[in-house]
Amino acid sequence: xxxxxxxxxxxxxxxxxxxxxxxxxxxxxxxxxxxxxxxxxxxxxxxxxxxxxxxxxxxxxxxxxxxxxxxxxxxxxxxxxxxxxxxxxxxxxxxxxxxxxxxxxxxxxxxxxxxxxxxxxxxxxxxxxxxxxxxxxxxxxxxxxxxxxxxxxxxxxxxxxxxxxxxxxxxxxxxxxxxxxxxxxxxxxxxxxxxxxxxxxxxxxxxxxxxxxxxxxxxxxxxxxxxxxxxxxxxxxxxxxxxxxxxxxxxxxxxxxxxxxxxxxxxxxxxxxxxxxxx
Amino acid sequence: xxxxxxxxxxxxxxxxxxxxxxxxxxxxxxxxxxxxxxxxxxxxxxxxxxxxxxxxxxxxxxxxxxxxxxxxxxxxxxxxxxxxxxxxxxxxxxxxxxxxxx
Numbered sequence: 001x002x003x004x005x006x007x008x009x010x011x012x013x014x015x016x017x018x019x020x021x022x023x024x025x026x027x028x029x030x031x032x033x034x035x036x037x038x039x040x041x042x043x044x045x046x047x048x049x050x051x052x053x054x055x056x057x058x059x060x061x062x063x064x065x066x067x068x069x070x071x072x073x074x075x076x077x078x079x080x081x082x083x084x085x086x087x088x089x090x091x092x093x094x095x096x097x098x099x100x101x102x103x104x105x106x107x108x109x110x111x112x113x114x115x116x117x118x119x120x121x122x123x124x125x126x127x128x129x130x131x132x133x134x135x136x137x138x139x140x141x142x143x144x145x146x147x148x149x150x151x152x153x154x155x156x157x158x159x160x161x162x163x164x165x166x167x168x169x170x171x172x173x174x175x176x177x178x179x180x181x182x183x184x185x186x187x188x189x190x191x192x193x194x195x196x197x198x199x200x201x202x203x204x205x206x207x208x209x210x211x212x213x214x215x216x217x218x219x220x221x222x223x224x225x226x227x228x229x230x231x232x233x234x235x236x237x238x239x240x241x242x243x244x245x246x247x248x249x250x251x252x253x254x255x256x257x258x259x260x261x262x263x264x265x266x267x268x269x270x271x272x273x274x275x276x277x278x279x
Numbered sequence: 280x281x282x283x284x285x286x287x288x289x290x291x292x293x294x295x296x297x298x299x300x301x302x303x304x305x306x307x308x309x310x311x312x313x314x315x316x317x318x319x320x321x322x323x324x325x326x327x328x329x330x331x332x333x334x335x336x337x338x339x340x341x342x343x344x345x346x347x348x349x350x351x352x353x354x355x356x357x358x359x360x361x362x363x364x365x366x367x368x369x370x371x372x373x374x375x376x377x378x379x380x381x
Contacts, residue, residue, distance in 0.1 A: 026309035116349070125345035127336070128361045134348050196379055256313055260320050263372040269365045270380065273358065 005034065007088035011045065012038070014084045015094065030057070031172070035097055043081060047092035058172050064093040066174045069148075076167050100159035100166045115239055122242040128269035132235040135276050141180075141228050144219075149182040151175055154191040155201035183213060183221055184229030189271050190237055190264075227279050231272050238268035290325045294318060326371045335364035 005011075005022055012019040017038035025033040025044075034045040048060055058066065060083075067080040079096040086092070115133060119126065150157075151173025159167040185191075186201045195202030200209050206223050214220050245262030247253040284292060297318050305311040336344065348357070369377045 026307060125342040127341060127344040127348055128365050130345045130348035131353070131357065131361055134351065134353055194379075256317050256320060260316055260323075263320075263323050266365055266368040266372050267376050270362070270369055270377070273362045273365060274380070277358065277362070 005088075010087050011036070011084070011092075014087075015043075015082060017041070031060075036094075042097040043094045044078065044097040045084075045087075045092055045094050047087060048090040058174060060091040060093050063172050063174070064095075066148075066171045067095065070168075070171065076165065077171070078167055078169070098159055098167050100161045115235065118243060119239050122239070122246055124242075126238075126242070126265075126269070128273060129235060129238050129265075132231060132238070132269075132272040132276070136228065136232055136235065139228055139279075141225070144178055144180070146176040147179045149175055149177040149179065151177075151182070152185070153182045154186040154188070155193065155203065156191065178229075179217070179219060180221055180225060180229045181232070183210075184226040185233050187226060187230050188233040188237060188268075190234075190268060227275065231275050231279070234268040234272040234275065238265045238272070241265040241268065287325060287328055290321050290328070294321045294325070297321070323372050326374070330371055332367060332370070334367050335360060 004019060005024075008019050008022060015038055020037040020039075022037075022045075023035045025035055030049055032047050032049055034047065036043045036045050046060060046063075064080050064083045067077050070077045071079060078098045081094040081096060084092045084094060119129060119133075150168065150171060152170055153168065157168065157170045158165055159169060187199050187206065189196060192198065192202035198204055199206050206226075210221050210223065241261040242265050244258045245260075245265075248255055248258035249262070297314055302311065302314050302318075305314055347353075366377060
């Protein structure tokens with residue numbers, strides 16, 4: 001428990017509330033999260049860290065606006081409270097502090113753009129990932145109209161309780177894209193956390209998920225439609241792992257977690273080759 | 280020959296220290312998690328040092344192969360060869376993943 005951060009007074013002034021307590025929460029590679037009690041209200045302050053901002057990552061101001069738009073549209077998100085501008089030189093916003101479990105672990109990843117450039121920037125040649133990129137180019141599906149996508153919709157970024165899904169968190173990768181990108185992302189094996197036989201995030205089957213998706217969105221998506229997107233998801237996360245590992249290897253951000261991701265990338269290579277074999 | 284304990288034995292000693300002393304004493308969730316990640320890293324290093332298997336595709340060929348695939352030069356045998364290569368890497372980095380997958 002940290003009594004009050006150095007920017008606690010600044011926060012109190014911007015909220016117009018008395019700050020009674022602050023606690024830094026664990027996790028978060030590019031943002032820090034503080035549980036704050038202000039005049040009896042429980043808030044979460046999301047504040048930028050000095051680390052690398054990935055290409056295409058939303059600013060906290062934009063992320064706050066996405067939350068406002070999402071809650072307006074009836075999406076289950078924590079209530080955005082106030083955009084705070086800078087607190088001691090780093091951007092921040094306040095939202096409702098929610099209760100529940102986030103299974104899995106939160107990993108920052110890059111948005112789907114410029115895969116080849118990103119792979120080149122990693123430095124080491126990866127023929128299996130190149131093969132995935134080649135297959136994706138050869139089998140590109142007919143596009144459907146873009147929608148607002150969350151960009152990291154998977155186990156680890158949803159809050160669940162006994163009642164079921166309560167909130168969807170971490171909107172920093174929100175962007176416009178083919179809706180199937182978000183629909184396929186939680187199927188990627190890396191997000192099954194070991195329960196590999198349940199294809200949907202290690203928690204369920206794909207059939208009922210797609211039926212419910214169609215009920216709610218009016219869009220019919222088949223498992224077969226998702227094959228290409230699942231390969232894409234594995235390519236994306238393989239490259240994401242290598243990029244994160246690079247932060248460690250170059251000394252930019254030394255961390256045992258980033259280091260090990262460099263060796264985890266092979267799991268996505270195997271999975272994408274297997275998916276392509278059975279496609 | 281280096282003095283004993285050799286590299287593998289040192290990795291084993293650190294592994295035992297982390298799992299029997301650090302892990303049980305790790306109070307917060309994040310430290311516990313990072314200790315598990317560190318143990319995983321040591322496991323990879325141990326298997327890599329212990330293994331005498333060659334990877335299917337040598338270091339010098341990887342770059343050439345990557346360039347060819349990028350240029351669209353893909354032949355029939357490539358997929359099987361790549362899968363074998365990646366499986367060999369996984370036998371070092373995560374043998375349990377490979378067993379679960381198949």
